Amino acid sequence: MAVTDQGVGPPLDAGSPNMHVSDDVSGLRLYQAVARYRLLGYQGKILAAVFLGIHLPLITLALWVALDRTADWSVWLQTLAVALAATLVGTGLTLWVLHHLLRPVTLTSQALRRFRDTRERLSLPVHYTDQVGTLMADTHETLAHLEQALHALEFVDAATGLPNRKRFARELQQRIAQGEVFAVAVVRFSNLSRIAGTMDVERAESAARAVALRLGAMPAFALALSRIGPSKFGCVLLPVAGDATPWASAAARLRAALDACCDEILIGEFAFKPVLQGGLSAYPDDGADAEQLIDAAVHAASLAQAGDPVVQHSAKARQASLEHFRLEQDLRRALEREEFVLHYQPVFDLAAGRAVGAEALLRWQHPERGLLLPGAFIGAAEASGLIEPIGLWVLRQACAQVRDWNGQGLAGLRMAINVSARQFLNPLLKDQVLAAIARCNLSPAQLEIELTETAAMADHAHTHRVFTALRDAGVGISIDDFGTGYASMSYLRKLPFDKLKIDREFVTDVHQTRPSQAICSALIALARGLGLRVLAEGAETASEVNHLAQQGCDLFQGYFFARPVPAADFAQAMAMPVGLAEPARPAGLRVSRRAATGA
Known part of the structure; x- marks a missing residue:
């Protein structure tokens, strides 16, 4: 038997270069x-x-x-x-x-x-x-x-040969111990991940090395240049003696250095232009230790934009980001804990003299902050990707409510549901809508999907495809906030939808504001010409309602009629106000049979 790298192996052949190892086997056995x-x-x-x-x-x-x-x-x-x-x-x-x-x-x-x-x-x-x-x-x-080797593994970035975050933090801590005043600059290579995603990691590291060489050649980055993350570099900036605004000057130096480092990089046969963003934090104003300073500068760099590639750390901005992060965490738990609720605002038809539908409006019953309106959390939901599961919950809950109203003698109401731009791009949207309708045994005509004008124009082909599929299934389609976007009239007329909603911006004080009167009159005429129904949202006074009714608008929604209420109070909110003008029916305008019969 012979001792090998794997332990005790088979006998070695005579003349093998490892033959001398077997001479010590008996000695090893004696030693054991x-x-x-x-x-x-x-x-x-x-x-x-x-x-x-x-x-x-x-x-x-x-x-x-x-x-x-x-x-x-x-x-x-x-x-x-x-x-x-x-x-x-x-x-x-x-x-x-x-x-x-x-x-x-x-x-x-x-x-x-x-x-x-x-x-x-x-x-x-x-x-x-x-x-x-x-x-x-x-x-x-x-x-x-x-x-x-261990020092390199612990303190050196293998791809660029620069000190890593741990070594950079030690450098900063030494300066803090010596009582120095300095700034930490962080450079974020924001589009590096695109190279890794479209090409490979090796080419991404090659791009990182190229940027590291450029940064190292700049005097602004000469002090303690380090790679503190896959797409982040850090260095130390010292104030200029006698400068009344040292950190503003440091930001200017950083901005000029970044501008000089943004030329195209050749990666194989491709030319790639790096997008570099800078963040600045100062000791002792923005942190008492190295990690706090680095984190502050990283956060500042994340806020940089094309127009302002260098951002100085702001405690208020950092706090706002933390609050936004906490809100995202609360949103995730809100779905699990069923903290979302729906309120319903009636839609009134002046010609019919009654409420003909409702819009489902999302609310969040936050355990600490109380009832929150969408403006307080929708942005965070969209940024975190939670808008899709929340939107699906709204769809199912609203359909279930229509089913309950049908059983309570409130049959024939049409439920309008807002769909976010991200949810609208989901290829499963049609199947989700039809599944929710089927599960609650509803008529498709009792559901209406609302999409903003801007979202509808984002992808013309997709919008036309989804609108056609839903309308063919019998589901109503409405363009929300109409007049605030930049829709092409030539394209808009090709879309299969049923209703235009005039944004509250034009409805408010329309009876005494000439520009709003002109816009609303044009939108109402446009809708009638296309065979669409038109709804004015945000109506708060009888004067606004009467003025728009005289122009030919017959569907209204707003505080003048009823505020959004929980489902238990909806029957009371359906009461029609008295003393309103009859909607005008201008001659010569075509109204489709479907638009005339539906909400």
């Missing part, structure tokens, strides 16, 4: 047998072997010679005493010699243990030429290589 006795140390075991192998046979031989020559027991005892004394002297001398001969082994063992436990490298002599001396020299050299 002796090593089981832990009462004696390494030196003690050698002394025991010497005593058993040399001194004990010599004592036995001396006693045998003495007993062979005389039968006098006193001579035998004297011989035994002399032999034991000689053995003790020899053993002591052997012990003294072994102590010094094995000292290199002991030092090597201590050095290895110290490096393993504390990363401290002890100095070993390297000038001896025997086997033990070679062991020390090899150990000394190996520990030096290990120390360099």
